[in-house]
Amino acid sequence: MTTLTAGEVEVTPPRRRTWGWTRGLGVSGWLSIGVLVLVLLLAVVGPLLASQDPNEGNLAQGFGAPSVEHWLGQDANGRDLLTRLVVGARTAVIGPLLVVVASTILGTVLALAAAWFGGWFDTAVARVVDAVFAFPGLLLAILATALFGAGLPAAVAALSIAYTPYMARIARSAALRERGMPYIAALRVQGIHGLSICVRHILPNIRTLVLANATISFGFALIDLAGLSFIGLGVQPPTADWGAMVGEGLAGILQRYPQESFYAGALIVATVAAANVLGDRLTTRSEGRS
Amino acid sequence: MTTPLLQVEALNIALPVDGELRTVLHDVSFSLEPGRTVGLVGESGSGKSMTARAVARLLPPGARVRGRLEFDGASIVDLRGEALRRYRAGDVSMIFQDPRSAINPVRRIGDFLTEALRINGGMSSRAAGARAVELLAEVGIADGARRLRQYPHELSGGLLQRVMIAATLAVRPRLILADEPTTALDVSTQAEVMAILGRLRAEYGMAMLFITHDLDLAAAVCDETIVMYAGSVVEQHRGASLHEDPLHPYTAALAQARPDIDRATRRLPAIPGYPTTAYEVPPGCAFAPRCPHAVAACTTQEPQLVPIGDGHSRCIRAEELRGRMLTGPSTTEGVA
Amino acid sequence: MTTTGEVILRVEGLSKSFPGRGRGHDVLAVDGVEFELAAGGSLGIVGESGSGKTTTARMLIGLERPTTGRILIEGVDHTTPARTARQWRERGRRIQIVFQDPYTSLDRHQTIGSCLSEAVSVHVRGRAGEVSDRVEELAALVGLDDRQLRAVPRALSGGQRQRVAIARALAAEPRILILDEAVSALDVSIQAQILNLLADIRERTGISYLFISHDLAVIRQITDDTLVMRHGRVVEHGPTPRVLDEPQHAYTRLLRSSVPRPGWTPESALAALSGADPTEDDA
Known part of the structure; x- marks a missing residue:
């Protein structure tokens, strides 16, 4: 009856176990977690699993068909595809991970500060955020690689800045909502320090939303970085990377050997889809009760 | 005796919560004749709002309903399609506690009031506008034409609730479900809103199911009052003698726990413990754990609703306690 | 007025105006409110929505800056809201508040025990044992048991949460407690429990109450004196029985x-x- 009797409050609360942030994810949410865990696991242990050198190939065996030695076949340079996919997981995941961590921390800190101090500081943050919004992330990244040279570091730094406004905007509105709650007023009246209120009270109450947004950002960052590597501005050859492999596989497609682009692309799609679905489930849940 | 417009008999409702069905209403029976007002009184979780929702066919999905629930001789539970639409659009209207949450804030009062007239009544917008002004006049709003151009936020809660009542009049329902219609309003507008509802009921012969937590208000405006506790009817009482002659210890305890505007007491006779919900009810009487008059039999024997005086009581000691409940053993102070 | 003893709170010519919608018309929410609260006394402020009673409370606690007027608590000027956590602490030892809604006045991610020890440790500087002793003392005062101290707010009923809010406000051992419609959202049977609890606490600690409510019966039960506010102004002021009976x-x-x-x-x-x-x- 709890939800049906607005205005009535004395309801004996349900005594159920709380599952923390995993509560109410549903089948699709759990499947997505499974996919993401597998990908992350691959990124951590992948290079250790590889029995063959990902960068060494036999040119004579270019576009080699699947065999006992090469389960998924070989690329144009005769390098083992499976090994390159397994090893490439780390480069494919580490970039987006860095982008997400950096933009989440930066965005959340900005949002908390803006919501807490309000006034001119809040306005200033809002303006800066709006300005950065005007630049598409990919464009900013291309600009950065043009300035600082192609490669992951410049692209990651640029994307981190480009992704911060998304996090800042979502976290700010959630933080503002919390800031207006009577329990925050009660804490101030107690004499609890503002920093402590932000970190110990507002942050835990917006964390599901922040986590949800970070998960979705991970998917987008993976696509953006894969795209950069695809056009040759991101991860540089001969390093194995899913995005770069889609690009390198292009030549094979023309020669009816689409495996490389297909496998790498499928891994990207699966990872991004999982991140999106999970982010979506988390958002829905945080709207219910964070 | 008139045939009842609304007949509820042995109504049991369970709702799915976390994968299990939980009882929220247990064996609720009452009837309501045209032109009369029945009050449903109780605290949170008592099932009073759920009863009204069942009548309005507003139960959440997955709800299991047992028992009879009839409007004008037809089962409400079995209404489908066009018949259900007609029932909701024409036969019953609901007035909510917070008028602001029941009205679209970005549309003018005029749009809100004339919508039903134009769509269901097939009126031209000029005719609908004129009718809307008449309706507002009926609920005591004189400058209707000006109000029609205003937005909800420009009106006070009391005025807005009167607009909601005017909207109800546009369809002239046979049954009004009023769910705490004055609780969110200022005290000084309460009498006005209740007087309007009473007058309309008398004029048009509408029946009203009035849901409230306020025993005094229920006694003042209802022909019959039903007191609910933990999903069950514990007392059914005709007339206004609810306080002077309570038939169930819970009613008596509620009446005593409420502070008196005429005098302060050193300590209020609070009811110990907290209200239970229907699905947690212990064996025997649901109120027994908090009841100052409970005896051993109360915790083993499930009481039935039995006739007593000018009403019914679900208490095995009702007969023996009658007239003594208000002066009975002093209630012990409880802390849950 | 029953200011027989020491005056603990004096409010002089208190006004608050908010910027109005559009036309540069300011809205006067509180208009020249004056009153005194005796130490150990209980003063009711009665009014309906828009009467200015809640704005008055917010100015007293320091969440709103008065436009004009003075607030003197124990003779010290507290007109200006606190700025630093330290100023808040000092003000908080004099005056605290319990809000209306027991659902939003507690952090839903914090256990009750942690909530109380956080409030206690602001004011008690000492061994960890002292803090937990004081938490237990407060819990006992308002009738919360160990199981409830380990619970999060969701597991508690409205009345229990309001007990927590009262305990938290008492952590600073304030001289004055503002109760802003603190029992209005509670069921009748629970409301009586809380009103009795508040009476006990006043008897035991000699704290003063500023009790804001729209409910005259509750005002009668819990206050000695009453102000009636309307449109930001005090329209009547006197001993509660007199105000309500005549x-x-x-x-x-x-x-x-x-x-x-x-x-x-x-x-x-x-x-x-x-x-x-x-x-x-x-x-």
Whole structure:
């Protein structure tokens, strides 16, 4: 009856176990977690699993068909595809991970500060955020690689800045909502320090939303970085990377050997889809009760 | 005796919560004749709002309903399609506690009031506008034409609730479900809103199911009052003698726990413990754990609703306690 | 006025205006409010929505800056809101507040025990043992057990949460407690428990209450003196029994006759009012 009797409050609360942030994810949410865990696991242990050198190939065996030695076949340079996919997981995941961590921390800190101090500081943050919004992330990244040279570091730094406004905007509105709650007023009246209120009270109450947004950002960052590597501005050859492999596989497609682009692309799609679905489930849940 | 417009008999409702069905209403029976007002009184979780929702066919999905629930001789539970639409659009209207949450804030009062007239009544917008002004006049709003151009936020809660009542009049329902219609309003507008509802009921012969937590208000405006506790009817009482002659210890305890505007007491006779919900009810009487008059039999024997005086009581000691409940053993102070 | 003892709170000419919508018209929410609260006394502020009673409370606690007027607590000027956590702490040891809604006045991710020890450790500097002793003391005072101290707010009922809010406010051992519609959202049977608890606490600690409510019966039960506010102004002020039994102002009479009681009907209430001060609605 709890939800049906607005205005009535004395309801004996349900005594159920709380599952923390995993509560109410549903089948699709759990499947997505499974996919993401597998990908992350691959990124951590992948290079250790590889029995063959990902960068060494036999040119004579270019576009080699699947065999006992090469389960998924070989690329144009005769390098083992499976090994390159397994090893490439780390480069494919580490970039987006860095982008997400950096933009989440930066965005959340900005949002908390803006919501807490309000006034001119809040306005200033809002303006800066709006300005950065005007630049598409990919464009900013291309600009950065043009300035600082192609490669992951410049692209990651640029994307981190480009992704911060998304996090800042979502976290700010959630933080503002919390800031207006009577329990925050009660804490101030107690004499609890503002920093402590932000970190110990507002942050835990917006964390599901922040986590949800970070998960979705991970998917987008993976696509953006894969795209950069695809056009040759991101991860540089001969390093194995899913995005770069889609690009390198292009030549094979023309020669009816689409495996490389297909496998790498499928891994990207699966990872991004999982991140999106999970982010979506988390958002829905945080709207219910964070 | 008139045939009842609304007949509820042995109504049991369970709702799915976390994968299990939980009882929220247990064996609720009452009837309501045209032109009369029945009050449903109780605290949170008592099932009073759920009863009204069942009548309005507003139960959440997955709800299991047992028992009879009839409007004008037809089962409400079995209404489908066009018949259900007609029932909701024409036969019953609901007035909510917070008028602001029941009205679209970005549309003018005029749009809100004339919508039903134009769509269901097939009126031209000029005719609908004129009718809307008449309706507002009926609920005591004189400058209707000006109000029609205003937005909800420009009106006070009391005025807005009167607009909601005017909207109800546009369809002239046979049954009004009023769910705490004055609780969110200022005290000084309460009498006005209740007087309007009473007058309309008398004029048009509408029946009203009035849901409230306020025993005094229920006694003042209802022909019959039903007191609910933990999903069950514990007392059914005709007339206004609810306080002077309570038939169930819970009613008596509620009446005593409420502070008196005429005098302060050193300590209020609070009811110990907290209200239970229907699905947690212990064996025997649901109120027994908090009841100052409970005896051993109360915790083993499930009481039935039995006739007593000018009403019914679900208490095995009702007969023996009658007239003594208000002066009975002093209630012990409880802390849950 | 029953200011027999020491005056603990003095409010002089308190006003608050908010920027109005558009036309540069400021809205005067509180207009020249003056009163005194005696140490150990209980003063009720009665009013309806828009009367300015909550704005007055927010200025007293320091969440709102008065436009004009003075707030003196124990003789010290507290007109200006605190700025630093330290100033808040100092003010908080004099005056605390319990809000209306027990659902939003607690952090839903914090256990009750942690909530209370956080409030206690702001004011008690010492061993960890002292903090937990004080938490236990507060919990016992308001009737919370160990199981409830380990729970999060969601697992508690509205009445239990309001007990927590009261305990938290008492952590600073304030001289004055503002109760802003603190029992209005509670069921009748629970409301009585909390009102009794508040009476016990006042008896035991000698704390002063500023009790804000729209409910005259509750005001009668818990206060010694009462102010009636309307449109930001005090329209009547006196000992509670006098204000309720022989209301001088038409508005107080209106409030009084609006309360249902045995023999009351909406029609009789309206009849009693006709000719009296009409309650005009909004503009």
